[in-house]
Amino acid sequence: MLGSSSASATENPWWRKVSTYTAGSAVAAGCSELALILCYAVLHLPAAASAVIAWVCGAVPNYWLNRRWTWRRTGRVHPRRELLPYVLIILGTLALAAVVTRAVDAAMSDSSAATRTTFVAAAFLGVYVVMFLVRYLLLDRLFGRLDTLDSDATEAEVR
Numbered sequence: 001m002l003g004s005s006s007a008s009a010t011e012n013p014w015w016r017k018v019s020t021y022t023a024g025s026a027v028a029a030g031c032s033e034l035a036l037i038l039c040y041a042v043l044h045l046p047a048a049a050s051a052v053i054a055w056v057c058g059a060v061p062n063y064w065l066n067r068r069w070t071w072r073r074t075g076r077v078h079p080r081r082e083l084l085p086y087v088l089i090i091l092g093t094l095a096l097a098a099v100v101t102r103a104v105d106a107a108m109s110d111s112s113a114a115t116r117t118t119f120v121a122a123a124f125l126g127v128y129v130v131m132f133l134v135r136y137l138l139l140d141r142l143f144g145r146l147d148t149l150d151s152d153a154t155e156a157e158v159r
Contacts, residue, residue: 036124051098096127
């Protein structure tokens with residue numbers, strides 16, 4: 001068979017990580033975008049406040065899905081070694097999303113509510129699309145470092 005000796009895409013660790021990261025990020029982005037539209041368009045909260053609430057609604061499933069699916073980490077979460085760096089990495093996305101949505105909202109102040117909502121929602125999603133690769137690289141480095149630390153600790157226990 002042609003190509004039978006090569007590994008399939010699902011057997012490639014890099015491809016598996018990228019595809020599961022993408023799936024987890026898509027779920028989180030959907031949760032965030034829905035929360036943003038609900039807060040901004042329905043509840044009429046300010047754009048920056050809506051972005052913060054939406055961020056939380058996406059950050060929680062994003063952490064658990066990517067921790068489990070992408071980096072295959074199970075067991076106890078280490079608050080200082082794992083959770084704190086994760087929060088710091090994604091807080092950058094939150095800050096950028098809040099600033100951008102607030103700026104777009106201010107720039108669109110003379111527009112209809114529907115137009116303003118569309119542009120604010122697009123800007124919010126745009127920040128997440130732009131930050132997707134940056135977050136992947138930083139999180140891959142974080143979880144890779146944790147895997148190394150866990151391996152070293154396991155080897156030390158065996159000795």
